[in-house]
Amino acid sequence: MSEHSTVPVPDPADPADPAEELLDVVDEHDRVTGQAKRGEVYRLGLTHRCVFILVRNPQGRIFVHRRTDTKLFAPGAYDMFVGGVVGAGETYRSAAVREAEEELGVRGVEPRRLFKFLFEQGPLSWWCDLYEAEWDGPVAPQAEEVAWHDWLTGEELAGRLAEWEFVPDGRDAYRRYLESTAPGDAAAG
Template identity: 60%
Template sequence: MTSPADEILDIVDENDQVLGQSPRGAAYARGLRHRCVFVEARDAQGRLFVHRRTPTKLVFPSRYDMFVGGVVGAGESYDDAALREAEEELGVSGLPRPRFRLKFLYDDGSGHSWWSAVYEVRCELPVDPQAEEVAWYGFLPEAEVERRLAQWDWVPDGLAAYERLKALRAAG
């Protein structure tokens, strides 16, 4: 079995055009721009799936996230990656295809830069999150997530995606 660091990613420019490929570990180490998907998963009651990442994650270990998702593999579409990552991280199969909402370039100025496609999905299946990815999880009401924003240590790219998705919804 190969490690996540060996996964091959498309390296892209500021316009999301493919420049070449690189193993994930090398892309992170060299700050190469790649593609990621963020999937907001809600249960039948509309509560948001929130989790704390494991301490072994390559990026933002042990931080909280309100999205499931991850990197888009070389040659993989955003839509296919969104479904694959959501099913993998939630530990389910047979999810409806996540609905695309927006895309933005995340760049924190310190070597973390990726095109970020944001999706939504309703997960009414019992979840069994990947132990390698998820240290803790719960389905939280939106008001609880909002209260926790200032209290918990969140992944910065997830916060950026959350704020953009919230603004999109507010705009109608």
């Protein structure tokens, strides 16, 4: 029996507007240079901070989901990570726990930090702190964040990557994750 539990999904009638969330704006060395609302950060292409958590069940299957069509970034795209932006003044670690628990609709997630990298694609730029976690209980994904979900094997996910539209930062993070976990010297490959 799991010591973890699911929690109620937040009320979708909550007036909080994600575009109004205050974020730290950072430089190319991940040093805070100011703050701005998320909508402005996206509109102006300001560098900010995000967390990515690869969640597996005890059988090694990966939690994969489709983002809702109301998301500010990559609406309706698939993702193999739960996560999101780091709020102003928030640490990467606390954001990783918060985001994993919010999106999975659970309590008790204990993410393990792997590495950090700067994602840049066109006008998009954010620091990504990557984590992994195992979850052995039921999930109740946040309805305003997750439109569909399933637990896929690595092979199933590889097939879906060729078929489905995935978020670009998630694709990049997953490629880096696979390279970091590959046996032997990935550069020699």
